[in-house]
Amino acid sequence: MRPESETDLAEVIRAAPGPLRITGGGTRPIGAPVEGAVLETGGLSGITLYEPAALTLVVRAGTPLAEIEAALAEQNQRLAFEPMDHRKLLGTRGAPTIGGVVAGNVSGPRRIWVGACRDHMLGVRFVDGNGTILKNGGRVMKNVTGYDLVKLMTGAYGTLGVLTEVSFKVLPRPETCATLVLRGLDPTRAVAAMAAALGSPYEVTGAATQVSGAVCLRLEGFADSVAYRVDALQRVLADFGAAEVLDAAASAALWTELQDVVALASHDTVLRVSVKPSDGPGVQAVVEAARTDGAAVQTDWGGGLLWIGTSAPDRDCVGLIDDLRAHCASVGGHVTVIKASAHLRRAVPVFQPEPATLATLSSGLRARFDPRGILNPGLMGA
Amino acid sequence: MEMPEPDTTVLSRKAQIVARLQSVLPTGAVIHTPAEVRAYECDALTAYRCPPLCAVLPASTDEVAAVLKICHELGVPVVPRGAGTSLAGGSLPTADCVILGTARLTAVIETNYADRYIRVGAGRTNLSVTGAVEAAGYFYAPDPSSQLACAIAGNIAMNSGGAHCLKYGVTTNNLLGVTMVLMDGTVTEIGGAHLDAGGLDLLGVICGSEGQLGVVTEATLRILHKPEGARPVLMGFNDNAVAGACVADIIKAGVLPVAIEFMDRLCIETTDRFSGAGYPDCEALLIVEVEGSPAEIDAQLALILDIARRHDPVELREARTEAEAARIWLGRKSAFGALGQIADYMCLDGTIPVSSLPMVLRRIGELSEHYGLQVGNVFHAGDGNMHPLICYDANKPGDLDRCEAMGADILKLCVDAGGCLTGEHGVGVEKRDLMLHQYAPEDLEAQMAVKDVFDPAWLLNPAKVFPLACSAGRRMAAE
Ligand SMILES: Cc1cc2nc3c(=O)[nH]c(=O)nc-3n(C[C@H](O)[C@H](O)[C@H](O)COP(=O)(O)OP(=O)(O)OC[C@H]3O[C@@H](n4cnc5c(N)ncnc54)[C@H](O)[C@@H]3O)c2cc1C
Numbered sequence: 001m002r003p004e005s006e007t008d009l010a011e012v013i014r015a016a017p018g019p020l021r022i023t024g025g026g027t028r029p030i031g032a033p034v035e036g037a038v039l040e041t042g043g044l045s046g047i048t049l050y051e052p053a054a055l056t057l058v059v060r061a062g063t064p065l066a067e068i069e070a071a072l073a074e075q076n077q078r079l080a081f082e083p084m085d086h087r088k089l090l091g092t093r094g095a096p097t098i099g100g101v102v103a104g105n106v107s108g109p110r111r112i113w114v115g116a117c118r119d120h121m122l123g124v125r126f127v128d129g130n131g132t133i134l135k136n137g138g139r140v141m142k143n144v145t146g147y148d149l150v151k152l153m154t155g156a157y158g159t160l161g162v163l164t165e166v167s168f169k170v171l172p173r174p175e176t177c178a179t180l181v182l183r184g185l186d187p188t189r190a191v192a193a194m195a196a197a198l199g200s201p202y203e204v205t206g207a208a209t210q211v212s213g214a215v216c217l218r219l220e221g222f223a224d225s226v227a228y229r230v231d232a233l234q235r236v237l238a239d240f241g242a243a244e245v246l247d248a249a250a251s252a253a254l255w256t257e258l259q260d261v262v263a264l265a266s267h268d269t270v271l272r273v274s275v276k277p278s279d280g281p282g283v284q285a286v287v288e289a290a291r292t293d294g295a296a297v298q299t300d301w302g303g304g305l306l307w308i309g310t311s312a313p314d315r316d317c318v319g320l321i322d323d324l325r326a327h328c329a330s331v332g333g334h335v336t337v338i339k340a341s342a343h344l345r346r347a348v349p350v351f352q353p354e355p356a357t358l359a360t361l362s363s364g365l366r367a368r369f370d371p372r373g374i375l376n377p378g379l380m381g382a
Numbered sequence: 383m384e385m386p387e388p389d390t391t392v393l394s395r396k397a398q399i400v401a402r403l404q405s406v407l408p409t410g411a412v413i414h415t416p417a418e419v420r421a422y423e424c425d426a427l428t429a430y431r432c433p434p435l436c437a438v439l440p441a442s443t444d445e446v447a448a449v450l451k452i453c454h455e456l457g458v459p460v461v462p463r464g465a466g467t468s469l470a471g472g473s474l475p476t477a478d479c480v481i482l483g484t485a486r487l488t489a490v491i492e493t494n495y496a497d498r499y500i501r502v503g504a505g506r507t508n509l510s511v512t513g514a515v516e517a518a519g520y521f522y523a524p525d526p527s528s529q530l531a532c533a534i535a536g537n538i539a540m541n542s543g544g545a546h547c548l549k550y551g552v553t554t555n556n557l558l559g560v561t562m563v564l565m566d567g568t569v570t571e572i573g574g575a576h577l578d579a580g581g582l583d584l585l586g587v588i589c590g591s592e593g594q595l596g597v598v599t600e601a602t603l604r605i606l607h608k609p610e611g612a613r614p615v616l617m618g619f620n621d622n623a624v625a626g627a628c629v630a631d632i633i634k635a636g637v638l639p640v641a642i643e644f645m646d647r648l649c650i651e652t653t654d655r656f657s658g659a660g661y662p663d664c665e666a667l668l669i670v671e672v673e674g675s676p677a678e679i680d681a682q683l684a685l686i687l688d689i690a691r692r693h694d695p696v697e698l699r700e701a702r703t704e705a706e707a708a709r710i711w712l713g714r715k716s717a718f719g720a721l722g723q724i725a726d727y728m729c730l731d732g733t734i735p736v737s738s739l740p741m742v743l744r745r746i747g748e749l750s751e752h753y754g755l756q757v758g759n760v761f762h763a764g765d766g767n768m769h770p771l772i773c774y775d776a777n778k779p780g781d782l783d784r785c786e787a788m789g790a791d792i793l794k795l796c797v798d799a800g801g802c803l804t805g806e807h808g809v810g811v812e813k814r815d816l817m818l819h820q821y822a823p824e825d826l827e828a829q830m831a832v833k834d835v836f837d838p839a840w841l842l843n844p845a846k847v848f849p850l851a852c853s854a855g856r857r858m859a860a861e
Contacts, residue, residue: 053630054736119555140733141765142805144541147829151586172636195496225678276497276575334580357570362582364835
């Protein structure tokens with residue numbers, strides 16, 4: 001099914017006899033496998049409003065991301081939260097849509113400085129599981145009128161409603177960027193180096209480590225300002241050894257690779273762990289202790305986001321995921337299975353199971369927004 | 383403004399309720415004599431007042447849980463209260479409610495510079511959060527003008543903003559986690575020190591829920607290192623529309639100032655007289671502030687001034703010293719106080735798309751003539767969050783009514799222009815009855831469904847946010 005308008009979509013949902021599997025570009029098959037009739041959002045496409053001077057963009061949810069990025073680039077603007085492209089990592093085809101970005105709250109390295117997708121969302125229109133067309137938020141940058149269902153819908157993976165239109169705050173594209181690369185630091189020192197950079201006044205917009213362990217720190221802005229901050233940051237990081245400085249072109253290529261987690265593409269299983277940065281090395285220790293063959297780790301967000309790739313047999317992955325989840329439950333954080341065989345995605349919850357009270361609240365919300373349980377049922381585990 | 387009739391069975395059981403609350407709280411933490419509860423009869427929307435049944439001041443999450451459990455069992459409504467600076471009547475009591483104050487939950491629980499967060503008791507004031515990390519060079523970014531008094535709990539409930547949110551975002555963008563007690567006394571942790579909480583974004587819904595979903599007792603907040611420096615410029619224009627166009631051009635040029643503040647003639651003149659800021663004689667004034675090292679600031683300001691010069695300014699004033707910078711901000715920071723000297727005023731808070739600024743200001747001018755009430759406009763121009771200040775005379779019969787009618791017209795105008803009723807102050811009781819102008823009944827149903835899940839008995843701050851007629855069924859069912 002591929003409705004061409006919001007009212008058609010509402011009709012489709014009202015008339016649906018059973019579960020629906022909602023898909024945008026189909027490039028991010030994240031979550032537990034869903035059995036259901038395929039509902040495509042690609043028919044709801046197009047930019048409805050773009051006001052560069054007001055930094056606002058309103059688009060239909062099925063609009064290809066590439067179309068949006070091109071329109072923004074023409075005005076020297078961008079979606080500042082740099083949504084990752086999952087295609088290389090997951091080996092998927094197709095064209096990512098903006099609705100998929102929002103449904104997964106997909107946010108890249110710049111999240112540490114400008115916030116996540118959810119922080120750039122101004123409004124949503126969506127159809128709930130009853131087929132009711134709803135809206136929340138709007139198109140202005142400050143809005144506290146009623147509850148913030150925009151946040152609730154962002155990252156709900158379509159389980160509360162099917163997005164039809166989303167509005168964003170967009171930001172100017174900086175004149176240039178540069179990257180400092182530090183090598184030879186162990187995970188603890190790497191996190192310390194990133195903490196020193198992020199604890200400086202120099203507005204670091206990316207703090208990640210490659211699989212090799214190299215620490216990458218990005219600076220963006222006007223050319224003189226970037227040059228000044230490259231020097232200043234090197235002084236802050238003097239204790240961590242000499243830094244290599246990458247120019248704008250090399251930086252751009254590097255950060256696209258980091259954003260898309262290309263380095264882990266060859267692994268069968270990829271996990272995403274979110275903890276506070278200083279707990280990152282502890283997570284890496286859990287990975288080492290599990291002795292999963294050939295595991296590789298890339299980190300982001302100052303070390304608080306860990307991408308773990310492994311090609312170990314599913315059985316071993318189950319053990320690793322259990323260990324990581326137990327560890328995260330004790331230090332605060334969670335593990336999401338991003339890439340895995342269908343078998344593994346059935347064998348373990350894709351999202352970290354929540355404490356009982358939160359699970360009750362979440363299922364209560366699902367029961368309200370989707371009483372028949374037909375929207376991507378089970379995708380988030382509940 | 384209408385409030386629901388108090389529940390008479392609750393009123394008649396006051397002694398029992400007070401005794402139960404006293405049994406779980408230390409001496410002095412239950413305030414119940416008529417003279418004492420008067421202290422809680424209103425917030426900063428002082429036009430409306432009502433003393434509560436009683437007020438409690440728990441000093442721990444456990445005490446909050448004990449209070450809520452009792453109120454839940456006895457069917458007593460609870461209105462959470464931070465510092466009572468809400469301009470929307472968010473913490474306005476009803477006669478049958480218990481005010482749950484956070485004034486004793488002020489501890490700094492943890493500061494962590496390596497991971498850049500602070501965890502505090504929710505009653506801690508906004509400014510004292512920054513105060514706790516300042517010595518290490520850090521700050522907490524959201525800075526409502528009320529920051530000396532307002533509590534983090536209130537900031538979270540209202541998703542408060544501030545002058546610097548163009549660059550740093552509002553409360554929701556700087557909140558990492560909370561400890562929250564549900565109305566039935568269940569204590570829950572949402573989010574934490576890591577950047578993204580798992581599962582549905584419940585934290586995002588709690589922030590801005592106006593004390594209707596749970597009582598926040600602790601919060602984990604993101605802290606940032608202070609910039610090397612900041613400096614404002616002042617620009618005067620002879621036309622509102624030109625000032626608006628200048629703002630648009632600055633934003634389009636790719637500079638992102640930390641603040642862009644706007645004042646119109648009435649505000650310029652009044653604040654200037656009040657504060658001696660030495661503002662130019664003009665129709666519209668912009669204060670634009672940028673951050674960075676001295677050289678970075680120079681470069682950004684050069685670009686901004688270049689743009690401003692193309693708009694035929696009456697005056698461009700750069701701050702060469704700290705004192706000059708302070709003088710530029712002086713008038714803006716005293717704007718509310720200055721207007722308060724010449725009249726009683728009502729402060730509105732609608733947001734509009736920046737592009738419709740000239741049209742909206744013109745319409746406000748027309749409404750001002752129509753109602754015969756003066757309006758001063760001071761607002762955050764970068765993000766379109768307006769604060770029209772309607773001047774009236776509280777002692778003049780009918781003036782408040784006219785002021786409210788005009789306020790409603792202005793807010794509807796904001797919505798019709800593509801904006802919203804409130805950008806940072808919240809709905810409370812003040813904008814409650816206008817909600818149907820912005821949202822369809824089913825949109826409000828969806829929001830109320832969220833409350834049903836968190837507070838099925840509708841006991842937490844039940845008479846706020848939603849038009850009484852919309853929430854009536856739910857509130858009655860609860861009784
Ligand atoms: C002079 C002045 C200037 C202002 N400037 C700004 C500004 O620049 N930006 C801005 O955004 N606002 C501003 N405000 C409005 C006000 O200060 C904010 O809304 C503030 O966040 C309210 O905080 P409070 O602690 O006083 O909350 P209160 O007024 O006590 O309560 C506000 C709301 O929070 C709820 N609440 C309180 N505590 C809790 C809790 N523990 N758990 C759950 N809910 C709770 C209450 O029920 C109520 O709905 C200003 C107000 C004044 C008087």
